[in-house]
Amino acid sequence: MLHSSGGRPQNPRGLLIAEVAQATQRLADAGVPSPRFDAEELAAYVHGVKRGELHLVADSDFDARYWEAVSRREAREPLQHITGRAFFRYLELQVGPGVFVPRPETESVAGWAIDAVRAMDVAEPLIVDLCTGSGAIALALAQEVPRSRVHAVELDEGAYGWAAKNVEGSRVTLHQGDALNALPELDGQVDLVVSNPPYIPLTEWEYVAPEARDHDPELALFSGEDGLSTIRGLERTAHRLLRPGGLVVIEHADTQGGQVPWIFTEDRGWADAADHPDLNNRPRFATARREVP
Secondary structure (H helix, E strand, O other): OOOOOOOOOOOOOOOHHHHHHHHHHHHHHHHOHHHHHHHHHHHHHHHHHHHHHHOOOOOOHOOOHHHHHHHHOOOOHHHHEEEEEEEOEEEEEOOOOOOOOOOOOOOHHHHHHHHHHHHOOOOOOOOOOOOOOOOOOHHHHHHHOOOOOEEEOOOOOHHHHHHHHOOOOOOOOEEOOOOHHHHHHHOOOOOEEEOOOOOHHHHHHHOHHHHEEEEEEEEHOEEEOOOOOOHHHHHHHHHHHHEEEEEEEEEOHOOOOOHHHHOOOHHHOEEEEEEEEOOOOEEEEEHHHHOOO
């Protein structure tokens, strides 16, 4: 026969779930784009569990620091700055103030690059990631193309520090310097150049989400009046670095679809310039092949 304990469970577990619901509403009211996900991710981070395990946290284990984290997110501090981590494909990266937080749409860029390199008839492909930021794309390529030789370039000192933490122990060779004149020792040898450069027009500053505008480095966001200044420079760098037949992959804003492929023209030594959609079917990155003489 079961004995009652006054009708109350011995280890109540409903408090955190109720707090997450309240936090979700607060974040939604603050304009956070993914309020439930962020509320759950912060709860998981503070309590040291996975998002799918929140219901297992006993009421007695509720940590009031959760509300401190929610307040920071409510003020539009990036979720990844609060947790100190960002997920990108199969990677968990260290991020924080001073480095661009990798976005999900960039996973499509990395995925195309990985498939393209795998399809090459090259034993040990040579890859350069320009404007590497946290090192996300470079590390994904190094991890998913095991025999690749990957070089990553970052100019900003703060971002370089984060990239150095992330690439430690990996096969990525990190360089601090300007992407527009980087790695002359590799001229004409590289199989693939990839970049997620700054591409927001200076005129769009007021429309940028607070998480990016107030927390990502300006150097990683803005690039001239039309947003294409850096990409024009990267076109020249990529042509210099690539071997004949090598490929370039450049991320751009969805509003720049159709503009970027025109930078990689035949009269500048390119072939097969094309735009590609992200997972939301919005134009997200351009590719081109260095012409074979």
